Amino acid sequence: MATAASTQAPALPLVVAPRAAVPEIAAFPVADHNARHQWHPMADPKAARIAPPLVIERGDGVHVWDLDGNRYLDCTAGLWCVNVGHNHPAVKKAIVDQLDRIAYYSTFSGISNPPSIELSARLTAMLAPERMTQAFFCSGGSDANETAYKLARQYWKLEGRAEKTKILSLRNGYHGVHFGGMSASGNPVWRRAYEPLMPGFIQVEGPYLYRNPWTEDPLKLGEICAALLEREIQHQHPDTIAAFVAEPVQGAGGLIVPPPNYWPLVRAICDKYDILLIADEVVTGFGRTGRMFGCRLWGVVPDMMCFAKGINSAYVPLGATLLSARVAAAWERDHPLAAIMHGYTYTGHPLACAAALANLRIVEEERLDENAARIGAYFLDRLSELLAHPKVGDVRGAGLMLGIEFVADKKTKAPLAPGDPFLERLAAACRKRGVLIRVTGHRVILSPPLVFTAANVDTTLDALHAALAEAP
Ligand SMILES: Cc1ncc(COP(=O)(O)O)c(C=O)c1O
Structure with a gap:
């Protein structure tokens, strides 16, 4: 007569695969390995493999540093989220x-x-x-x-x-x-x-x-x-x-x-x-x-x-x-x-x-909402300087949630052609000057930590002006 135990399949022999040696973290070539085993959000894995990543290693306040020790002003607060700034002790x-x-x-x-x-x-x-x-x-x-x-x-x-x-x-x-x-x-x-x-x-x-x-x-x-x-x-x-x-x-x-x-x-x-x-x-x-x-x-x-x-x-x-x-x-x-x-x-x-x-x-x-209102108004005012550029169609925002919309033709408002590298080049030119901005579609989004200052806004504008002058 069958017992309850007989319905269970016999246990398979345990096969233990040999373990690959895991490199020490300090010696691990992090940047080289990016996108080999990790897929990134909202990105074609092939593109992420080809483009060398910016590997952010640490941050403090409104700044972050990459693996090579380069410092960047973070105009995106990660992904509009690090509102009190990086590395806050409290x-x-x-x-x-x-x-x-x-x-x-x-x-x-x-x-x-x-x-x-x-x-x-x-x-x-x-x-x-x-x-x-x-x-x-x-x-x-x-x-x-x-x-x-x-x-x-x-x-x-x-x-x-x-x-x-x-x-x-x-x-x-x-x-x-x-x-x-x-x-x-x-x-x-x-x-x-x-x-x-x-x-x-x-x-x-x-x-x-x-x-x-x-x-x-x-x-x-x-x-x-x-x-x-x-x-x-x-x-x-x-x-x-x-x-x-x-x-x-x-x-x-x-x-x-x-x-x-x-x-x-x-x-x-x-x-x-x-x-x-x-x-x-x-x-x-x-x-x-x-x-x-x-x-x-x-x-x-x-x-x-x-x-x-x-x-x-x-x-x-x-x-x-x-x-x-x-x-x-x-x-x-x-x-x-x-x-x-x-x-x-x-x-x-x-x-x-x-x-x-x-x-x-x-x-x-620290009334960061009030700081966002004050610095955001100044930021938007300074962004309006960019409207003189033939590809800047519109600037808009509320507080420290700001956007620049780019166009191929200002009169017709025709958007940049899909795949136009202009904005990627603009972001790279800003990065070269130590400022991180975010490109989505045909827009640049600026959403810094809410502790941003007027001096930080000026640094961002200097980078944007110079990058716009440089980006073809
Ligand atoms: C308005 C809004 N809702 C929802 C989400 C999704 O949030 P999460 O990426 O944390 O899942 C986002 C992300 O940016 C967002 O902007």
């Missing part, structure tokens, strides 16, 4: 102090940890004007968006309106790389290789003042784009729509600052049709735009907010989704679907939350 101390207690424990199964509890209280206190009362933690901006979309769908199920599932968003919006966020992101370059996307994600035209077929009047454009959103809602039927998500200032999709009437109009439309408004504040959160939160630029209170990056200046990966009291109330119901069947191993990671607590203290005490 953030490092908070992480080390937490490490000395415990590096990690899960927040599943009725367990928690002090830094995550304190951070949820601190965030909801900072967001009291928005009446955000609940925080759900994760490891980054894509996670935070995914969390928001799932909780938006769950919210409507708890409200007894299960048909409300669709997520509306903007063309040129960027909401991360997971399937939900990618499906909400409105530019085919991020999507085509991974289609088909999630059903029920629809993009509408956003207010892009420099390029739109309607008007050069910002307020008129705000009205037109709000009307387009309303038409799409009516077309899809409001009973099918869970939420509208957008960035208070569009970042990766082109540094697009909406006209001041757009967000208030969107809020009114969402209220009219019972649609949740999700502010993706992954870049704009915690001071970058010159206000502590991007939606405060527009005087608008969202229903949910997504954060990452500036929440702890990227010292340890962290994201968060915040929900308003009104939305969170749905989970008070006695409902078979009320459990949140969502969460990550790293939800509430103690090191990341400890870093966030120290980081937010610095942002608030």
Whole structure:
């Protein structure tokens, strides 16, 4: 007679492969090995293999150093995230102090940890004007968006309106790389290789003042784009729509600052049709735009907010989704679907939350939002000098979130041809002068740490002027 044990396959003999010798770290030819075994985000692996990488080894304040000891002014804050600057002693101390207690424990199964509890209280206190009362933690901006979309769908199920599932968003919006966020992101370059996307994600035209077929009047454009959103809602039927998500200032999709009437109009439309408004504040959160939160630029209170990056200046990966009291109330119901069947191993990671607590203290005490407003205004003013160049079509920004749009022809606004090496050469020329800028598509994005000074802006402009004079 068969026993339970007989259903198990016999163990295979263990084959141990001989181990390759691992070179000492100090002797390891790091730059030569880059891209042999590591693939980089948003890059063709072949190109990354050919182009020698810039290997950043250390940083301090607004500067970073490469392996050869060259110093660079960091005009990108990593990826618009190291807001308090590199190597900040207070953030490092908070992480080390937490490490000395415990590096990690899960927040599943009725367990928690002090830094995550304190951070949820601190965030909801900072967001009291928005009446955000609940925080759900994760490891980054894509996670935070995914969390928001799932909780938006769950919210409507708890409200007894299960048909409300669709997520509306903007063309040129960027909401991360997971399937939900990618499906909400409105530019085919991020999507085509991974289609088909999630059903029920629809993009509408956003207010892009420099390029739109309607008007050069910002307020008129705000009205037109709000009307387009309303038409799409009516077309899809409001009973099918869970939420509208957008960035208070569009970042990766082109540094697009909406006209001041757009967000208030969107809020009114969402209220009219019972649609949740999700502010993706992954870049704009915690001071970058010159206000502590991007939606405060527009005087608008969202229903949910997504954060990452500036929440702890990227010292340890962290994201968060915040929900308003009104939305969170749905989970008070006695409902078979009320459990949140969502969460990550790293939800509430103690090191990341400890870093966030120290980081937010610095942002608030040093009023880095106000510095971003002041230095950002000076930066934008100086960037306008570049408009004299035949290829600079537009400069724009909010706080220390700035962009330069390049064109092949200023009159027609024809963009640079795909593959035109002009901007890569411009970035290389700036780098040669010790200034790091970021090129995306036909734009340069400038998003330095929020501790940037007027002297740092002047250094950047000197490099940009010289690089523009040099780049063919
Ligand atoms: C507005 C916005 N949302 C989401 C994301 C995705 O964040 P992450 O790269 O941390 O997943 C980004 C990243 O830049 C972003 O800019």
